[in-house]
Amino acid sequence: MGAMTAPQNIVILTGAGISAESGIDTFRGGGGLWEQHRVEDVATPEAFARDPDLVLRFYDMRRAAIQTREPNAAHRALARLEREWAGQVTVVTQNVDDLHERGGSHAVIHMHGEHLNAWCTACDVRSRWTGPLIDRPPCPVCGTRALRPDIVWFGEIPYHMDAIQSALAAADLFVSIGTSGAVYPAAGFVRLARELGAATLELNLERSQGSAWFDETRLGPASAVVTAWVDALLG
Numbered sequence: 257m258g259a260m261t262a263p264q265n266i267v268i269l270t271g272a273g274i275s276a277e278s279g280i281d282t283f284r285g286g287g288g289l290w291e292q293h294r295v296e297d298v299a300t301p302e303a304f305a306r307d308p309d310l311v312l313r314f315y316d317m318r319r320a321a322i323q324t325r326e327p328n329a330a331h332r333a334l335a336r337l338e339r340e341w342a343g344q345v346t347v348v349t350q351n352v353d354d355l356h357e358r359g360g361s362h363a364v365i366h367m368h369g370e371h372l373n374a375w376c377t378a379c380d381v382r383s384r385w386t387g388p389l390i391d392r393p394p395c396p397v398c399g400t401r402a403l404r405p406d407i408v409w410f411g412e413i414p415y416h417m418d419a420i421q422s423a424l425a426a427a428d429l430f431v432s433i434g435t436s437g438a439v440y441p442a443a444g445f446v447r448l449a450r451e452l453g454a455a456t457l458e459l460n461l462e463r464s465q466g467s468a469w470f471d472e473t474r475l476g477p478a479s480a481v482v483t484a485w486v487d488a489l490l491g
């Protein structure tokens with residue numbers, strides 16, 4: 257990013273691709289989750305109303321799986337950037353795993369929810385949760401058996417949009433890592449960031465649906481391109 261002065265505030269959008277090398281399935285593309293399961297069966301409020309067991313079993317499986325996975329070099333590189341960069345580094349993730357946090361990042365915004373939370377639809381409290389929900393355990397706060405996965409399903413509103421909007425407004429550099437650009441509102445952040453004056457960089461295995469909006473695209477596995485980018489930035 258040659259001529260550009262050093263960015264102060266960096267906003268990094270991540271998607272399933274950053275966790276792929278940790279052994280967590282992505283959603284689209286060969287063998288992706290949405291090839292194995294129909295979105296309409298497991299990732300909509302209607303699906304939960306229609307067949308809660310199918311949905312709870314699906315997320316119980318995902319919740320158990322992520323706890324067997326470890327952060328990779330890309331997660332750790334972003335944590336290093338947060339620690340050593342003079343300006344603000346904010347990770348806005350579409351991912352519902354906890355690999356950014358286990359990789360050492362603190363400023364992480366989960367816009368699509370988290371596997372390791374259960375959301376009580378009776379008292380509206382979200383509780384840390386690592387076990388299954390299929391047996392309808394009671395809410396640790398109100399005791400009601402009305403817990404659901406704390407995941408933003410299709411048709412539901414993403415979390416923390418105000419905080420994300422403020423981070424984008426303050427960003428000098430917007431970087432997108434490991435996302436196909438298939439799902440809004442996240443897929444629209446690059447255009448918003450540009451309009452707000454930020455430089456834009458894409459780091460991905462392949463060009464995404466929004467590649468044309470980025471000043472620069474670097475292709476390759478996240479563990480390599482993210483680490484190289486952070487090493488270059490921190491010198």
Ligand code: APR
Nearest residue numbers: 271272273276282283284350434435436439461462477478
């Ligand atoms: N390194 C970098 N990028 C990778 C890697 C890798 N090792 N492996 C895959 N990718 C890229 C793919 O090329 C693809 O562009 O990651 C992207 C993954 O895209 P998706 O599977 O569509 O995942 P994502 O963009 O995060 O999906 C967005 O859709 O299903 C919903 O709510 C869900 O948060 C999710 C949202």
